Amino acid sequence: MLSVVDLRTRIASGALTPQGAVALSLEAIARHEPGVGALVRHQAEPVIAASGPLAGIAVGIKDIIDTADMPTEMGSPIYAGWQPKADAAIVSRLRALGAVPFAKTTTCPFAGLDPTLTRNPRDPGHTPGGSSAGSAAAVAAGMLPMALGTQTGGSVIRPAAYCGIAAVKPSFRLLPMVGVKTFSWALDTLGLFGAGVRDVAHALSVIAGRPALDLSEAPGAPRIGLVMQDFAGIPDAAALDALALAGRAAEAAGASLSDLALPGALAEAFAAHGTVQDFEARQALAWEYAHHRAAITPLLGPQLDAAQAITAEDYDAARRVAHRGRRALKDVFDEVDVLLTVSAPGRAPAGLGSTGASSFNRLWTLMGVPCVNIPVPGDGLPLGVQVIARFGDDGRALAAARLIEKALST
Amino acid sequence: MLSVVDLRTRIASGALTPQGAVALSLEAIARHEPGVGALVRHQAEPVIAASGPLAGIAVGIKDIIDTADMPTEMGSPIYAGWQPKADAAIVSRLRALGAVPFAKTTTCPFAGLDPTLTRNPRDPGHTPGGSSAGSAAAVAAGMLPMALGTQTGGSVIRPAAYCGIAAVKPSFRLLPMVGVKTFSWALDTLGLFGAGVRDVAHALSVIAGRPALDLSEAPGAPRIGLVMQDFAGIPDAAALDALALAGRAAEAAGASLSDLALPGALAEAFAAHGTVQDFEARQALAWEYAHHRAAITPLLGPQLDAAQAITAEDYDAARRVAHRGRRALKDVFDEVDVLLTVSAPGRAPAGLGSTGASSFNRLWTLMGVPCVNIPVPGDGLPLGVQVIARFGDDGRALAAARLIEKALST
Numbered sequence: 001m002l003s004v005v006d007l008r009t010r011i012a013s014g015a016l017t018p019q020g021a022v023a024l025s026l027e028a029i030a031r032h033e034p035g036v037g038a039l040v041r042h043q044a045e046p047v048i049a050a051s052g053p054l055a056g057i058a059v060g061i062k063d064i065i066d067t068a069d070m071p072t073e074m075g076s077p078i079y080a081g082w083q084p085k086a087d088a089a090i091v092s093r094l095r096a097l098g099a100v101p102f103a104k105t106t107t108c109p110f111a112g113l114d115p116t117l118t119r120n121p122r123d124p125g126h127t128p129g130g131s132s133a134g135s136a137a138a139v140a141a142g143m144l145p146m147a148l149g150t151q152t153g154g155s156v157i158r159p160a161a162y163c164g165i166a167a168v169k170p171s172f173r174l175l176p177m178v179g180v181k182t183f184s185w186a187l188d189t190l191g192l193f194g195a196g197v198r199d200v201a202h203a204l205s206v207i208a209g210r211p212a213l214d215l216s217e218a219p220g221a222p223r224i225g226l227v228m229q230d231f232a233g234i235p236d237a238a239a240l241d242a243l244a245l246a247g248r249a250a251e252a253a254g255a256s257l258s259d260l261a262l263p264g265a266l267a268e269a270f271a272a273h274g275t276v277q278d279f280e281a282r283q284a285l286a287w288e289y290a291h292h293r294a295a296i297t298p299l300l301g302p303q304l305d306a307a308q309a310i311t312a313e314d315y316d317a318a319r320r321v322a323h324r325g326r327r328a329l330k331d332v333f334d335e336v337d338v339l340l341t342v343s344a345p346g347r348a349p350a351g352l353g354s355t356g357a358s359s360f361n362r363l364w365t366l367m368g369v370p371c372v373n374i375p376v377p378g379d380g381l382p383l384g385v386q387v388i389a390r391f392g393d394d395g396r397a398l399a400a401a402r403l404i405e406k407a408l409s410t
Numbered sequence: 411m412l413s414v415v416d417l418r419t420r421i422a423s424g425a426l427t428p429q430g431a432v433a434l435s436l437e438a439i440a441r442h443e444p445g446v447g448a449l450v451r452h453q454a455e456p457v458i459a460a461s462g463p464l465a466g467i468a469v470g471i472k473d474i475i476d477t478a479d480m481p482t483e484m485g486s487p488i489y490a491g492w493q494p495k496a497d498a499a500i501v502s503r504l505r506a507l508g509a510v511p512f513a514k515t516t517t518c519p520f521a522g523l524d525p526t527l528t529r530n531p532r533d534p535g536h537t538p539g540g541s542s543a544g545s546a547a548a549v550a551a552g553m554l555p556m557a558l559g560t561q562t563g564g565s566v567i568r569p570a571a572y573c574g575i576a577a578v579k580p581s582f583r584l585l586p587m588v589g590v591k592t593f594s595w596a597l598d599t600l601g602l603f604g605a606g607v608r609d610v611a612h613a614l615s616v617i618a619g620r621p622a623l624d625l626s627e628a629p630g631a632p633r634i635g636l637v638m639q640d641f642a643g644i645p646d647a648a649a650l651d652a653l654a655l656a657g658r659a660a661e662a663a664g665a666s667l668s669d670l671a672l673p674g675a676l677a678e679a680f681a682a683h684g685t686v687q688d689f690e691a692r693q694a695l696a697w698e699y700a701h702h703r704a705a706i707t708p709l710l711g712p713q714l715d716a717a718q719a720i721t722a723e724d725y726d727a728a729r730r731v732a733h734r735g736r737r738a739l740k741d742v743f744d745e746v747d748v749l750l751t752v753s754a755p756g757r758a759p760a761g762l763g764s765t766g767a768s769s770f771n772r773l774w775t776l777m778g779v780p781c782v783n784i785p786v787p788g789d790g791l792p793l794g795v796q797v798i799a800r801f802g803d804d805g806r807a808l809a810a811a812r813l814i815e816k817a818l819s820t
Binding site: 177312 | 495501506587596619620690701723726802
């Protein structure tokens with residue numbers, strides 16, 4: 001895989017030019033893209049900035065994120081060939097930093113659940129997950145050092161886990177959502193994919209203009225709470241083994257580990273996620289639903305049909321439950337610095353018929369708290385665990401994840 | 411003026427058809443628009459739904475709100491002729507309710523401070539206020555029974571006060587922002603203009619799907635806290651007289667009135683508004699700034715220049731101050747049901763060189779709480795007072811405002 005930090009180190013030392021770094025991506029795309037299908041389109045001769053803290057970093061942009069120089073098709077025939085006027089705020093930010101956002105990556109239609117045709121680079125017979133399918137697959141295939149995804153349920157952390165790469169879903173609204181197609185405004189969160197945790201930590205700190213997010217070490221040995229999410233179901237044995245392995249590695253690296261039972265308010269919040277999401281999706285996609293219902297895909301269409309029955313009262317009640325969940329979660333973080341749990345119920349499902357389940361991600365998206373996926377080494381398709389921290393404590397989540405990632409590799 | 415409630419009553423009784431109601435708007439536009447200049451464009455033969463709870467209600471749409479059947483120009487030459495793909499969520503909602511969103515109203519460029527050419531229908535030598543200039547002016551001129559605006563500082567309540575009409579800026583995100591051009595995502599709030607408070611209360615309850623917002627009477631005599639906002643400056647004598655008049659009217663109608671000093675945390679929050687707004691505006695308008703700086707208007711351009719110097723640290727600190735302000739405001743609402751204060755420093759300024767000051771609105775926008783403008787009868791250009799309630803308590807704000815409006819008219 002291409003590493004943001006390695007590329008930047010080589011560019012800073014003069015061993016590599018920004019052009020040379022982007023050429024590595026173009027070569028890898030020529031080699032791997034036919035078998036993976038991670039890209040909607042890319043520019044063969046992108047404009048490459050000579051300088052900037054992310055100069056030479058090729059970035060894949062999920063195709064629900066507006067680009068002024070490439071169509072943005074939302075994964076849907078309704079938007080075939082649609083050319084937005086302006087870059088999304090995050091794309092403008094990347095360009096200002098010298099990065100090269102020259103490729104649009106596949107997305108489930110409107111970042112929903114209907115699968116793409118993208119294949120998992122670790123095994124083409126399996127899904128890469130979704131909805132940020134192309135972004136995860138492109139990084140995992142070594143085509144891009146960095147890609148943008150969005151998470152409303154589990155669309156960043158889950159595909160990262162399935163593809164065996166690092167990802168961060170930062171605190172809600174740390175990254176600007178202007179120009180990103182909305183599914184649910186209370187949930188949609190931009191995230192970053194990269195080869196390793198230090199790569200996404202470095203990229204996030206630069207993009208967000210917050211150097212403290214890029215700590216090479218946690219401030220003191222982290223107190224880690226190991227959590228199951230019984231309300232979300234039981235992960236399979238392999239996922240539980242990966243979680244246990246990550247926990248032991250963390251302890252060996254000096255972290256303190258304790259089993260932690262989540263309060264009931266969080267189980268209730270988990271159950272409220274769908275109501276918040278779907279009541280907002282019905283409004284966010286109202287034009288598409290009213291004018292193009294027949295062109296809406298087989299999973300999203302009925303989801304929106306059902307959403308028409310959700311009342312404002314249901315929604316307000318769900319929002320109150322979420323609010324109580326956030327308060328309860330604050331108390332949890334009085335006891336521990338971060339939480340550690342599985343990123344997905346297991347390995348990437350076989351076939352391309354489903355993008356897998358977001359069950360182990362939804363609660364954290366609703367809580368708005370930072371999540372970091374760490375790939376767990378092992379045989380077969382990848383498994384992932386996620387580190388979760390308090391709202392706004394993205395630096396601590398990333399530092400703890402780096403500690404665990406390092407401990408797992410030794 | 412055209413009243414939503416009157417038109418709907420006549421339509422429901424069969425005395426008026428939806429076509430007839432919209433024809434009233436078209437006739438008034440032919441008569442008044444040349445002197446006011448409130449519209450960017452309108453459809454001469456709009457599609458008119460035969461039924462629906464808002465059938466026959468012509469609605470003006472501020473021209474930063476996407477419409478699939480009319481260009482959306484953001485008040486800026488940068489977007490001249492720009493045709494969005496989809497309707498904004500709020501426009502879809504209006505159409506689904508039978509309303510007729512057939513006119514785009516003038517807006518300050520990107521809903522900033524640079525004035526439009528729109529004139530105040532009460533006196534063409536004065537500004538109607540901004541940035542929702544055309545929406546306020548069109549309703550005040552009797553051209554439209556309803557119009558949509560947005561408020562980031564004071565862009566709904568202030569023009570309503572200057573034009574002598576009612577308006578509600580609801581709780582943050584009660585109305586969906588999808589498809590509305592962003593200035594500041596933590597602040598931008600959709601609002602409604604109408605002839606009277608009962609009109610905006612009725613329309614808001616229908617649009618938001620929350621019947622409880624349309625109470626004809628407050629639940630019990632409201633406890634009203636009369637507040638100055640010393641941190642925002644001193645209103646002129648006429649504005650203070652209007653406030654005193656509204657207070658006496660409320661007391662005469664049975665409300666209890668007490669002077670209330672706002673806690674220091676709210677003065678601090680007031681001072682943090684600009685940092686939150688401008689740090690976000692710089693990101694929201696990054697593409698325009700990078701590619702079209704020369705076409706950005708004389709007030710917004712330097713505002714964005716200055717915003718480049720705001721650090722993430724400044725912004726995070728301002729957000730924390732706002733958070734503390736929201737907590738302090740909750741305590742205030744343990745003492746009273748609603749607050750009453752001026753809507754603007756005074757009457758609409760003369761000339762079209764300035765849209766007036768948002769000083770008395772900014773804090774409430776940052777707090778995300780509902781605000782309702784009540785026109786205060788008197789000589790000369792209009793004056794307004796605003797009723798403010800706790801977050802989510804829009805129904806109480808509207809009911810108290812109706813009580814005061816009624817008391818003022820007797």
